[in-house]
Amino acid sequence: MARPRKKTLDGKPLSKTNLVLPERALDLIDKSKPLASQVYGVLRYSIIEMSIEPGKLIPERDVCDLLDVSRTPIREALLRLSDEGLVHIIPNSGTYVSKIDLDSVFEGQLVRRALERETVRIAALRMTQESRSQLDISMFSQRRLAQDRDLAAFYEADEEFHKLICRIGTSDRVWRIIHSAKAQLDRVRRLAFPLPNHMETVLEEHETIVAAIVAGDSTSAEQAIDRHLNRVVETVKALVNGKPELFSDEALTAIEKYSVLFADKNTSR
Structure with a gap:
């Protein structure tokens, strides 16, 4: 007699595949x-x-x-x-x-937003010539990757950009907290790069953030990072509409629940 197929935690059949690592x-x-x-x-x-x-x-x-x-x-x-x-x-x-759990995505975004607001504000106050050179190098790399349409490499440069700001403003320890909190969010961020004009928008927002930091304008830097991060709801909506199979069954409920927290600035990466 054939053995019954095992089920996942949500009762659906398991999907097996040969492992391929990039x-x-x-x-x-x-x-x-x-x-x-x-x-x-x-x-x-x-x-x-x-x-x-x-x-x-x-x-x-x-x-x-x-x-x-x-x-x-x-x-x-x-x-x-x-x-x-x-x-x-x-x-x-x-x-x-696991499928992408949007409750975890938005919770991670809240942690990220709270900490990155502070790190970018402090970075503007602690700006040095060395830090400016590091930011210039980061932006040069991002522009080149955007021009080449290298989505995977741009995502990595995006990560390094935020890590660098965190290091300038605070420390790698703070970045490790952010990194751990945004695990589910990172899948949404990576999925978003093929969306129309997404990479170009991210690049423009990074330019604005750097300009404020280099100018030592902590208020403008904080406002710029806020606008940058608070586009997450619109990004998530586009992804759920396009690839619903990647998300947990409660995706639409989670969007409705968390939209109010970002509603004033719907302008993630």
């Missing part, structure tokens, strides 16, 4: 860092990039073979990803990439 993810491997941290970085990148789509199995044995590591660091990495809501670990079945 070259960019494998390039993140740094032998000087702990194995679990490396595996986490590779898998997180692959999930954010949608190389491993929602509902797909992450087979531990395949990860072991691809990364040439034992199962211990893989399980540590998967537990960390589970804490961020990026995967479901189902006993006696396996680990599956």
